[in-house]
Amino acid sequence: MTESAFRTMTEEEYLRWNGPRDGKWEFVDGFVYAQAGASRPHNRISTNIQRVFLPATDNGSCWTHVSDLKVRVYRDSRPRYYLPDIVVVCDPDSTGDVETAPCLIVEILSASTRAVDESFKASDYRRLGSLQGYLLVDSEARGVEFHRRVGDDWQIEVVEESVDLPCLSVTLRVDDIYRGVEV
Template sequence: MTEPTVRTMTEEEYLRWDGPRDAKWEFVDGFIYAQAGASKPHDLISGNILRILLNATEDSSCSAIPSDLKVRVYRDGRPRYYLPDIVVVCESNMVGNVETQPCLIVEILSASTRAVDETFKASDYQRLDSLQGYLLVDSERQRVMFHRHTTQGWRLEEVSDAVDLPCLDVPLSVDGIYRNVPL
């Protein structure tokens, strides 16, 4: 996440706003934040994961959606809108370009997003009742972390070989994630 804009917006203004096309914009506590452009490794990783998820959703009621889908979460009664790299939805509650019931969220980490994705977003996403998993994939080195929702709460797993993704019941291997990614 980059520095916020100086002027605050209401939720309604943000949802109507069609900001500059050179960035994607998230909404947190009345401020909008530009999302930095993606690196080549980021794009390759995203493509690798999306291909696997699209194949897994082909004959299911679930959908795998890349980065333009806003996900709304609430913190302290206030809405926040994030644009995850990939969202899997099985029981959609979509209004316009906003989803409130994702079952899996994927964020690809970079130097500029790592701290926010691993802390604030992880905490915010885990407030979603529908969310079963939050996958964090590093774009600067081979490292994959997975937050899994269990009956005892959220558990963080470091993925060394593969992770069984909820919602789709499909394995995602570290080799598959980083296939042809020059790191």
């Protein structure tokens, strides 16, 4: 007898499950979703952003993590685990493979991720009390959008030239993001 193609998992099963090693897996409402592999522009954009972020982590008060750190959020009291492209954590007590208090999250958009990153994930990430900013970077055309926490609300900024980012206290220029990237 074979298992159903759409078998759900519990949160505990997901956290213990290693899955096929050639993929990355997010957990939403009991279902596990494979994440698409990254394109060359996606990887270059990620590397370019890290070049700006890394010097700001020299004092050790914040760390950046690239694509393998699970971020847990709750919607309707149900856990979800996402794998953002870049996560900035400024919590000295943060350890392990699951982050619950990120300060800044970066998602690099592609045709396959755009709709989810701009809607469901944006909404879910903004529920995190620790989150000060959510940066969306297009990998298919020059385009950057920043969601900034302002008090209890969120302000969305279309970034034309540069954006001052919280947590790391860095200015990220659009030209630096897209250096060497053909879009």
